[in-house]
Amino acid sequence: MILYILIALMFFIGLYGMIAKKNIIKIIIGMNIVGYASNLLFVLLGYKWDGIAPILTEDMSFAYFLEKAVDPLPQALVLTSIVIDLAFVAFLAALAIRLFEKYGTFDIDKIRRLKG
């Protein structure tokens, strides 16, 4: 249970970074933290204490395997989700550099030509 609370805490730290910070780089770091929190939650759902890798070998009984092996599906899903987060962060970092070239600032409050 304590792990879930820590993940929630991590999520809210990231969310704070996204919402309260004005610097684009800090917003991107906040997004990273939020992404890690959701990935960790996903992995934790399939985790078992003292678990083994989900590989069924010949000297292993099926019941033992079912009881001990961790659920591999969340891990596979998390890999996909990490790649998506990577695409987001890489694109945003490139965007931040371009924005700095155009506006001369990382302050999200000063990047404000569109309104209405």
Next chain:
Amino acid sequence: MNHLITLTMAIYLGGAFLISLLWRENETVAGAAAISFVALSAITSVLLGIEVFTNGSILYFAGGWERPLGIALMLDPLSALFLIMTNVIALLVTIYSAVYMKKYTWTPYFYVLFLIMLAGMNGILISMDIFNIYVFLEVASVASFMLVAFGLRAEELEAAIKYTVMSFIATTMILFAIALIYGFTGTLNIARFMDASAGLTPVHLWFLAGLLLAGFALKAALVPFHSWLPDAHSMAPAPVSAVLSGMFVKVAGLYVIIRVTANIFTNLPQIRILLLLFGALSMVFGGLMAYGQKNIKRLYAYSTISQIGYCAVGLGIGGYLGSLGVLMHFVAHAFSKALLFLNIGAVEYVRGTVESDDLKGLNDTMPVTTLFGSTGMLGIAGVPPMGNFWSKLIIIIAAVKAGYTGIAVLCIVVAVITLGYFLKLQRTVYCNLTESPVKKEAPKTLLVPMGILAFMVFVSGVLLVPGIREHTLDKAVAVMENFSYVDITIGDNR
């Protein structure tokens, strides 16, 4: 035939790969290649659509792994309708962009990103697995962020960063919901979740539905999750705006919301009230904000928020008439909003501006463009022969029948507001006579796709004619009404 189901998406991915590998230096070849790939995919999707509408849903297991382990891909009448619309509009827009995109640099990369976005949209439509939907949603979204920023001017970059950060919040909410769905029920298949969700308490269901609905409402730009849309859709290149506004918000937002409310959370009919609320807010807010806009693309973007509101209201009302209204409004609005964005793109191509203050007397200088633009405007405003009129009428009748008289009145008021801002645009931009009109029409390659779309706007109402309706819209409504695809997906191994 069943194997064709993956082909629509695979053609786009393969096309993007080939263009970026072979033809990235030559924009003419890249354009021709992109048009032929999209045409191929459009033909495939029409074939698939005919198959689905005549013989029923297609179920396909990726890699031949049978149920319950395999990843199910599925095309039922609802997704087939969206698939055909997406690919047909994409084909017209690609033909249009072959000329329009000449004023940008590095156009081969435009086609690459465009095809990846279309691949993602097609992927959403054929997935029956909520994590697959999420992955394809992100494929489409990340490509669309880059397309919004494609011009690399300061405003475009600003719009892109707003869009990206907002979308990331939606992504996180959706991913959390998916993680919790897997944790609670141990499945990600939509149909299997339907079965398993019977064991969940209302608190769990509300939490999951709330997260999913908030995430996808952000993609669909329902008020109060709309703030990115006017920036992104007004700053993107015109062909991209046409696909984003015409199809993307509907595939990534509306279609998945339909699945979530009508198919996934059938145990929780109360979430329709939320949609009714969001929809009514979007209708009114989008309409009022559109009224004061000087930038015409921005006006169209707000108009999109308003019209998506109609779809959400129809979905919120539910029942046969509500569902029929949603689908009809989706079809009619997709054609007319794509037409309008292409149209303003043609004006921008010739005159170099989209500010309504700088444009005058288009009726005299660009008569054909004006004709198509007026068709699109009258279409969205809901003037009788067009499809939008019938869809709005159906939604209003559904609201009255279901006892939501206030919503019905609101629908009528917003329809009048819509007509109001388009008439204002007609007066200032189209009919304001200049002293010496110099005729300068847009190139034919821009006019032909617009002409086809204008024709579609006129005839889209034909889907409601008895005899055609039973074979098209009614079958899609049946998917929303009762849950027939559960039986197909889970089958006898239930």
